[in-house]
Amino acid sequence: MTAEQLSRVIGRTAARLGRQVDAALATVELSSAQYRLLFQLADGAEASTTLARKLEVSAPSVTAVVDGLVNRGLIERSHSALDRRRVSLNLTDEGRRVLAEADASVTERLTSIATHLDPVRAAKLIEDLPLWEAAFDARRHERLAKRAAREIEQS
Amino acid sequence: MTAEQLSRVIGRTAARLGRQVDAALATVELSSAQYRLLFQLADGAEASTTLARKLEVSAPSVTAVVDGLVNRGLIERSHSALDRRRVSLNLTDEGRRVLAEADASVTERLTSIATHLDPVRAAKLIEDLPLWEAAFDARRHERLAKRAAREIEQS
DNA sequence: TATTGTTATACTCTATAACTATA
DNA sequence: TATAGTTATAGAGTATAACAATA
Numbered sequence: 520m521t522a523e524q525l526s527r528v529i530g531r532t533a534a535r536l537g538r539q540v541d542a543a544l545a546t547v548e549l550s551s552a553q554y555r556l557l558f559q560l561a562d563g564a565e566a567s568t569t570l571a572r573k574l575e576v577s578a579p580s581v582t583a584v585v586d587g588l589v590n591r592g593l594i595e596r597s598h599s600a601l602d603r604r605r606v607s608l609n610l611t612d613e614g615r616r617v618l619a620e621a622d623a624s625v626t627e628r629l630t631s632i633a634t635h636l637d638p639v640r641a642a643k644l645i646e647d648l649p650l651w652e653a654a655f656d657a658r659r660h661e662r663l664a665k666r667a668a669r670e671i672e673q674s
Numbered sequence: 675m676t677a678e679q680l681s682r683v684i685g686r687t688a689a690r691l692g693r694q695v696d697a698a699l700a701t702v703e704l705s706s707a708q709y710r711l712l713f714q715l716a717d718g719a720e721a722s723t724t725l726a727r728k729l730e731v732s733a734p735s736v737t738a739v740v741d742g743l744v745n746r747g748l749i750e751r752s753h754s755a756l757d758r759r760r761v762s763l764n765l766t767d768e769g770r771r772v773l774a775e776a777d778a779s780v781t782e783r784l785t786s787i788a789t790h791l792d793p794v795r796a797a798k799l800i801e802d803l804p805l806w807e808a809a810f811d812a813r814r815h816e817r818l819a820k821r822a823a824r825e826i827e828q829s
Numbered sequence: 830t831a832t833t834g835t836t837a838t839a840c841t842c843t844a845t846a847a848c849t850a851t852a
Numbered sequence: 853t854a855t856a857g858t859t860a861t862a863g864a865g866t867a868t869a870a871c872a873a874t875a
Binding site: 520525526527528529530531532533534535536537538539540541542543551554555558574575576621622623624625626629630632633635636640641643644645646647648649650651652653654655657658661 | 675680681682683684685686687688689690691692693694695696697698706709710713729730731776777778779780781784785787788790791795796798799800801802803804805806807808809810812813816
């Protein structure tokens with residue numbers, strides 16, 4: 520495949536994958552923004568600003584998505600005692616349950632698509648996807664390092 | 675990686691990729707729904723119903739997205755002479771130009787993320803993504819075959 | 830009657846700008 | 853003054869239900 524062909528297919532494939540995620544999540548009545556916020560919280564409580572940076576969306580977007588999840592009882596909002604401006608966000612048990620359902624639904628749909636290829640290539644598709652996660656993490660660490668460097672420079 | 679861990683990471687990774695696509699497309703002022711519709715039309719004109727099936731969205735969703743793209747001059751709507759209920763949708767030259775920009779923007783962003791890994795794994799990530807396209811196509815062909823079988827059965 | 834596409838309606842995500850509360 | 857978060861507002865995507873036009 521030429522570089523030009525590759526350039527066309529990469530974005531399009533990722534966009535189609537994104538639609539499949541949305542469709543799979545619809546079966547558990549979750550939007551992809553809600554799903555991303557839930558799994559970001561799964562590793563522990565976070566502040567709203569931190570979430571906005573990790574999810575790469577604006578602060579008001581986080582507020583809107585959080586509103587919806589709080590209304591459904593999937594997360595809890597509480598104010599930090601030390602700095603009362605800060606909001607702490609936590610998954611509820613129900614939130615954890617729905618998150619697990621969402622994970623299963625998306626995985627089921629994507630593996631079902633992959634298995635239309637031969638078993639070897641299907642396994643490759645599924646097993647290689649987590650590599651992206653490693654790339655995301657590497658990128659985030661680089662950003663954190665740059666952020667820290669900036670702050671030291673300013674002080 | 676255990677099957678359970680894999681089940682968690684697959685959906686989450688795909689969801690994060692989807693957000694990156696949206697962010698990349700924002701730089702060319704396109705939504706992912708508009709992008710998907712544009713590249714689906716790139717291979718030739720289509721009817722609205724056909725598009726809805728291929729994009730796996732409802733008919734009113736197609737109407738809404740088409741409205742936006744027609745307003746921006748990226749596609750043209752015309753009525754079929756043979757069956758006047760049918761609408762034919764076509765890319766304009768401007769639509770083709772914007773689509774190329776969009777492809778480039780998404781590819782640039784995804785490759786930039788991938789290159790946070792070592793070169794070997796980065797290349798693997800990028801080069802394997804098109805395999806999903808093959809899986810999507812295989813799935814669509816199976817659906818078309820089932821559709822045809824149903825219609826024969828009914829007639 | 831069946832099909833194609835649109836309109837009506839409602840909910841969510843997204844962003845920027847302006848605001849409140851706290852530090 | 854600076855920061856954390858929300859409110860106000862506007863534009864877009866999604867769906868279901870109801871409708872119009874055509875076959």
